[in-house]
Amino acid sequence: MSGSDNRNAVLFYFSGTGNTWWVSEELAGKLKEKGFQCQVYSIEAVRSEAVADLINDSCLVGFGYPIHGSDLPQLMKDFIATLPQTAGKKAFTYCTQWLWSGDGAAIGASMLEEKGFLVQWGEHILMPNNISVSIVRLPYTNDPKRLAVIRKRASKRIERFADSIAKGKSYKRGFNYLAYLLGSMQRVPYRHYYSRLQDDIAVNKETCINCGDCVRFCPVGNLYYLHDSIETKGTCILCNRCYDFCPVAAITYMKREHRPERGEPYRGPIEDFDPSVLISPSN
Numbered sequence: 001m002s003g004s005d006n007r008n009a010v011l012f013y014f015s016g017t018g019n020t021w022w023v024s025e026e027l028a029g030k031l032k033e034k035g036f037q038c039q040v041y042s043i044e045a046v047r048s049e050a051v052a053d054l055i056n057d058s059c060l061v062g063f064g065y066p067i068h069g070s071d072l073p074q075l076m077k078d079f080i081a082t083l084p085q086t087a088g089k090k091a092f093t094y095c096t097q098w099l100w101s102g103d104g105a106a107i108g109a110s111m112l113e114e115k116g117f118l119v120q121w122g123e124h125i126l127m128p129n130n131i132s133v134s135i136v137r138l139p140y141t142n143d144p145k146r147l148a149v150i151r152k153r154a155s156k157r158i159e160r161f162a163d164s165i166a167k168g169k170s171y172k173r174g175f176n177y178l179a180y181l182l183g184s185m186q187r188v189p190y191r192h193y194y195s196r197l198q199d200d201i202a203v204n205k206e207t208c209i210n211c212g213d214c215v216r217f218c219p220v221g222n223l224y225y226l227h228d229s230i231e232t233k234g235t236c237i238l239c240n241r242c243y244d245f246c247p248v249a250a251i252t253y254m255k256r257e258h259r260p261e262r263g264e265p266y267r268g269p270i271e272d273f274d275p276s277v278l279i280s281p282s283n
Contacts, residue, residue, distance in 0.1 A: 006059040009036045012051075013064035014043050014076045014219075015278050016239030018268035019096040019127040024064045026155060027094065030162035036060070043079045044219050044279050052084045060165070061091045061117065063108055066130075066239075067101040069190025070183040072108055074237045075219055080111045092121035092165060098129040098138075102183025103174040122172045123161040125154050132265040133243050133253040140266050147269060198222075199234035200254045201242065207250035207257075214242035214251060217275055240266075245275050 009031055015021035021042070028038040039054065046054075055061055065076040072080075091112055095104040105122030112119055128150050129140040141147065164171040174183070201222065203214070208230060214223045215230060222235045223242060243251040244265040249258040258265055267273060 007036050008058040009038045009060040009062065010054045010058045011038065011040045011062040011064060012043050012046065012079065013040070013062075014066070014073055014079070015064075015096075016066050016073070016219075016241050017130040017244050017266060018270075018273050018275065018278065019130060020064050020066050021278055022151070022269045023094065023096055023125050023127065023154065023158065024062075026158050027062070027064075027162060030159055031165065034162060034166035036166070042278060042280070043075065048082065051082075055084070055086065055089060059090065061089060062094065063091065063112065064094045064096070065108065067095045067097045067104040067124075068238055069194075070101045070104060070107070070186035071190055072111070073239060075239075076108070077111065080108070080115065083112075083115050086116040088116065088118045091117040091119045092123075093119060094123045094125060094161065096125050096127045098127065098131070100124070100182070101174070102181070102186070103176075103179040104183065105173060106175045106179065107183065107187070109172075109175070120170045120172075121161065121165050122175060123157065124173050125157055126150070127154055128266065128269060130240055130244060130266040132262070133240065133251075133256070133258065137262075142264055142267060144271050147271075151269060194238075197238060198236045199232070201232055201236045202252045202255065203230045203232070204250045204252055204257060205229055207248055209248055209250070211247060214246055217241050217245060217279065219279070241275065241278070244268075 011024050011028055013020050013024040024040050028040045031038045065072050093105040093108040097104060104124055109119035109122055128147055129138055131138050132140050219239060220235050220237055222233050223230055
């Protein structure tokens, strides 16, 4: 890639609670250090009519997303489905995860290849667990020191990934049959139960202060006002944003309230993270 006159790169990402946003900004910074002109767009904020031009004007296109049950978030699937056909445009995928996803980057790549993209790079970035709501108690943290350690480790992996891209050296983590089998162990049941899980988010009317943050932040309009109270449509995509960023923990999951003895819900990968950046253009 170093010999190409076109050094424009564009990154499209979806982020539920900030992890993929942080990775996207970090990756864009690393690519800029290596000579790329890099733009970063949240798929919630980028104008649909601008996407084709951004892709056409770039030599390289990246797609980032968090992993949900070894699968892509529905919003990213929908975004990829609307992309124009390309003729071998070079691309890469990167996904954020807590432990492992098996083939998280490869699943996105397979969807992009159907659109004509040539996916030469794929990476999995370990980030803090943002699932502070679940039936099984999963460990998560808001401790700034622990978050800093995780970000430092992630930054090193991002640096290596950016270096592979800049050198034109193909790198694909999880693009093999074993990774596919491991990913399928999560993805098959996740997809099977997905429609049932979409209606498990609700609002505790006694706790809710009607601030409207959940309505404003929801990427699919699942939460809405009805007669001065907040209701749900049953179209949740399981991004966890409303639950984690409700200032009074009024969002319930499977009729379960957040347990304060566990600490505050996960509030993003950096201190004082502002979730409005997830629904606003970054440039």
